Amino acid sequence: MEYLPEFDLLRPNTVDEALSLRRERPDARFLAGGTDLIVNIRRGIAEPGTVIDLTGIAEIRRIARQDDGGLKIGAAVTLAELLERPELTDEYQALREAAAEVAASSHREVATVGGNLCLDTRCLYYNQSEWWRSANAYCLKHRGEVCHVAPSGKHCFAAFSGDLAPAIMALGGTAEIAGPDGRRTAPLGEIYQDDGAAHLRLADGEMISAVQLPAAGTWQSGYAKARVRAAIDFPLAGTAIALRTDGRALEDIRVALTGTNSCPILIAGTDRLLGEAVGEEMAEQLVAMLPKQIQPMSSTFTPPGYRRKVVANLARSLFQRLIEAP
Amino acid sequence: MAKSILRLTVNGSGREDAVPANMLLVDYLREVAGLTGTKIGCDGGECGACTVLVDGRPRLSCISLAHTCAGRQVETVEGCATDGRLSLVQKGFHEKLGSQCGYCTPGMIMAASGLLRRNPRPSEAEIREALSGNICRCTGYVKIIEAVQAAAEGAP
Numbered sequence: 001m002e003y004l005p006e007f008d009l010l011r012p013n014t015v016d017e018a019l020s021l022r023r024e025r026p027d028a029r030f031l032a033g034g035t036d037l038i039v040n041i042r043r044g045i046a047e048p049g050t051v052i053d054l055t056g057i058a059e060i061r062r063i064a065r066q067d068d069g070g071l072k073i074g075a076a077v078t079l080a081e082l083l084e085r086p087e088l089t090d091e092y093q094a095l096r097e098a099a100a101e102v103a104a105s106s107h108r109e110v111a112t113v114g115g116n117l118c119l120d121t122r123c124l125y126y127n128q129s130e131w132w133r134s135a136n137a138y139c140l141k142h143r144g145e146v147c148h149v150a151p152s153g154k155h156c157f158a159a160f161s162g163d164l165a166p167a168i169m170a171l172g173g174t175a176e177i178a179g180p181d182g183r184r185t186a187p188l189g190e191i192y193q194d195d196g197a198a199h200l201r202l203a204d205g206e207m208i209s210a211v212q213l214p215a216a217g218t219w220q221s222g223y224a225k226a227r228v229r230a231a232i233d234f235p236l237a238g239t240a241i242a243l244r245t246d247g248r249a250l251e252d253i254r255v256a257l258t259g260t261n262s263c264p265i266l267i268a269g270t271d272r273l274l275g276e277a278v279g280e281e282m283a284e285q286l287v288a289m290l291p292k293q294i295q296p297m298s299s300t301f302t303p304p305g306y307r308r309k310v311v312a313n314l315a316r317s318l319f320q321r322l323i324e325a326p
Numbered sequence: 327m328a329k330s331i332l333r334l335t336v337n338g339s340g341r342e343d344a345v346p347a348n349m350l351l352v353d354y355l356r357e358v359a360g361l362t363g364t365k366i367g368c369d370g371g372e373c374g375a376c377t378v379l380v381d382g383r384p385r386l387s388c389i390s391l392a393h394t395c396a397g398r399q400v401e402t403v404e405g406c407a408t409d410g411r412l413s414l415v416q417k418g419f420h421e422k423l424g425s426q427c428g429y430c431t432p433g434m435i436m437a438a439s440g441l442l443r444r445n446p447r448p449s450e451a452e453i454r455e456a457l458s459g460n461i462c463r464c465t466g467y468v469k470i471i472e473a474v475q476a477a478a479e480g481a482p
């Protein structure tokens with residue numbers, strides 16, 4: 001029997017109650033499905049004095065159609081619940097494909113939308129047991145002085161490994177954030193920054209309460225992911241694309257990546273493709289935009305060069321699939 | 327550490343125990359309820375050996391806090407057989423040799439039981455998907471798939 005370190009467990013019934021508990025307890029962490037946080041507590045890389053379980057809060061467990069035709073998804077909706085919704089297959093295919101490829105089905109029973117968006121960054125030198133890390137003098141992200149991936153610098157390169165964020169960013173989604181100063185919304189990409197040790201730009205005491213997707217209209221979307229063990233692993237790289245065409249020319253496109261940096265990346269410069277004829281040539285133009293915007297490092301079992309190739313191949317084949325779709 | 331009362335149902339019987347906040351569901355089942363059929367194979371939800379059912383759906387008990395199952399119906403491998411008769415899934419594993427060393431078997435049986443309740447006639451792909459989080463180092467999975475298929479075919 002290997003007990004977790006001691007902490008208090010609080011189970012609020014409303015978002016306001018959760019926020020006020022969080023204010024009273026600066027050492028608290030929010031818990032939903034626990035597939036990330038409990039593992040990290042067990043390994044000693046998260047050490048909360050208090051754990052606030054959000055799964056009993058009904059207001060963040062709903063999925064609701066919005067007046068503008070969009071969809072609002074509560075942060076504590078599980079991925080299994082999400083996958084049972086027909087709207088995803090019909091309108092938000094990228095999110096359906098991303099959710100279906102998160103871990104294994106038994107994780108998706110409890111893993112939540114908000115949890116996947118707030119997933120801690122991951123690294124070969126970080127996601128290890130206490131014994132392993134202590135033998136390696138820990139690392140910059142937790143308790144150590146040196147980043148073993150880039151020892152000469154003072155920057156953490158742990159990789160963002162969530163699957164839902166790129167899909168939601170490609171779909172133009174926003175995050176609804178609840179905090180001490182009330183509710184605010186922000187384009188999802190704005191809650192992240194490319195720093196493995198502090199990748200979430202949420203203020204102290206804030207939490208994601210929901211995600212809002214705009215009406216799908218004529219957008220086509222999809223998600224493609226590469227991982228070591230297809231049944232369960234985090235992405236080595238993942239690509240989400242949403243696009244609109246008039247049947248010949250590209251009207252609009254958004255491309256977002258995961259696994260390559262410490263945050264999900266919305267690819268810039270794709271507006272240069274608008275109005276051009278869709279086809280193989282455009283796929284190559286798109287792929288050519290990626291290398292300068294990504295920075296995979298030696299934070300996984302596979303070398304950075306491999307992930308560069310994989311992300312290009314994923315983007316190319318996903319783009320082809322979407323433009324060939326009926 | 328301070329304990330608080332946890333009320334839940336385990337294999338059909340109501341229980342009330344004083345349980346610390348940091349106790350995992352798997353430790354509660356094994357150490358408090360004395361149900362050692364549920365196994366611990368890894369420390370990160372990577373192997374599925376600890377799979378139980380909570381309200382009929384698969385749950386990895388080694389990454390779930392016991393208190394988050396308050397008021398829920400928990401089922402473990404000990405609850406599968408009734409009056410000494412194996413469940414259809416257990417019978418499938420027995421007759422199709424779906425178990426070798428047996429360590430992953432309780433988790434496999436619970437994940438498969440959860441699947442068959444939701445989907446009594448799963449395809450092979452659906453069986454593989456439902457068991458994708460459960461690792462077996464002995465069988466190569468072929469006999470496990472056959473065991474679940476046999477259970478589905480044997481269901482009335």
